[in-house]
Amino acid sequence: xxxxxxxxxxxxxxxxxxxxxxxxxxxxxxxxxxxxxxxxxxxxxxxxxxxxxxxxxxxxxxxxxxxxxxxxxxxxxxxxxxxxxxxxxxxxxxxxxxxxxxxxxxxxxxxxxxxxxxxxxxxxxxxxxxxxxxxxxxxxxxxxxxxxxxxxxxxxxxxxxxxxxxxxxxxxxxxxxxxxxxxxxxxx
Numbered sequence: 620x621x622x623x624x625x626x627x628x629x630x631x632x633x634x635x636x637x638x639x640x641x642x643x644x645x646x647x648x649x650x651x652x653x654x655x656x657x658x659x660x661x662x663x664x665x666x667x668x669x670x671x672x673x674x675x676x677x678x679x680x681x682x683x684x685x686x687x688x689x690x691x692x693x694x695x696x697x698x699x700x701x702x703x704x705x706x707x708x709x710x711x712x713x714x715x716x717x718x719x720x721x722x723x724x725x726x727x728x729x730x731x732x733x734x735x736x737x738x739x740x741x742x743x744x745x746x747x748x749x750x751x752x753x754x755x756x757x758x759x760x761x762x763x764x765x766x767x768x769x770x771x772x773x774x775x776x777x778x779x780x781x782x783x784x785x786x787x788x789x790x791x792x793x794x795x796x797x798x799x800x801x802x803x804x805x806x807x
Contacts, residue, residue: 656769657786659801662794666766666774673759677752692749696756700737701778708779708787719787720772726790730773734758771798 656663677696681688711719734754741748761774770777772788772795780787 657771658766658769658794658798659805661801662771662798663766663769665797666762666794670759670762670764670766670774673755673762675759677755677759681752689749689752692752692756695749695753697760700753700757701761704775705779705782708776708783708785711787712783712785718785721788722790722795726773727792727795730775730789730791730793733775771795 773791
């Protein structure tokens with residue numbers, strides 16, 4: 620009877636050693652296949668600082684004016700807008716499954732026009748006042764996520780790229796020039 624538990628303990632210990640050895644091998648191969656960061660330290664820091672700033676001004680503004688955070692702005696900014704982007708991204712992938720990198724002039728224009736349109740919606744349709752704050756929450760949180768992941772291009776795809784395990788890119792009027800300069804500087 621005493622040998623049986625010892626045998627079970629030994630068998631369990633051997634099994635754990637095998638699992639650890641397999642996991643160690645996977646970690647090494649995962650690191651070899653992981654893509655490097657697409658942005659450098661300047662792009663990362665700029666995204667993190669600006670993203671935290673945008674979300675911070677919404678938190679500060681809502682707490683100063685009403686004393687609490689407005690749930691509708693946070694739901695729309697953290698779930699609604701990312702869900703719309705995810706739906707578009709999945710649709711785009713089904714049409715063209717290969718990785719895409721859109722650097723067309725239209726992409727540059729849309730990277731400014733779409734958030735500006737959503738931000739200004741509350742001025743034209745007062746019942747949709749919450750879209751302004753939600754836009755800044757979405758843009759700011761996307762910047763933070765892109766900065767943490769090291770993803771280049773437009774931050775609008777940060778959450779959908781993360782969820783879909785992709786690296787698709789759209790040009791961004793703000794970040795694409797900074798990323799290009801940083802890449803050029805790192806090659807020199």
